[in-house]
């Protein structure tokens with residue numbers, strides 16, 4: 001974007017120089033010269049400012065709060081498994097003694113099993129991963 005503006009102003013500047021040689025009106029030249037220089041410098045400054053603005057914007061994207069597996073568990077899973085994972089309601093397994101691997105848990109949570117509802121359409125893959133990781137913390 002900046003390069004395009006830079007090019008446009010360079011062309012305009014060039015044309016005003018040609019105009020100067022054709023008209024040879026000193027006062028006119030001085031006026032346009034200062035005007036063009038002003039616009040040129042303003043463009044450079046605005047380009048510089050844009051760069052400065054973009055720098056703090058990048059870490060903002062990275063600052064998006066991490067997905068809270070514990071929160072998701074309390075909302076979606078504790079109804080059956082209980083906050084500590086041991087409730088065992090609706091025939092649900094005690095998560096504190098589960099021997100499943102992370103991959104198996106992710107698959108089970110995504111697809112559901114028996115009474116356990118599938119979460120694939122409800123939670124995002126990264127949320128499922130976060131909640132699966134959280135179920136390991138229930139182990140004691």
Ligand code: HEC
Nearest residue numbers: 076077080090091092093098099105113114115116119131
């Ligand atoms: C409607 C009740 C219910 C809800 C809600 C529920 N589960 Fe389950 N869950 C079950 C049942 C029932 C089983 C046992 C399935 C089977 O083996 O037939 C189970 C099994 C599991 C297992 C496997 C345990 C093992 O060792 O076999 C994991 C892990 C699990 N649930 C995690 C979760 C997570 C995480 C959530 C929340 C996203 C959740 N569950 C929500 C009922 C539920």
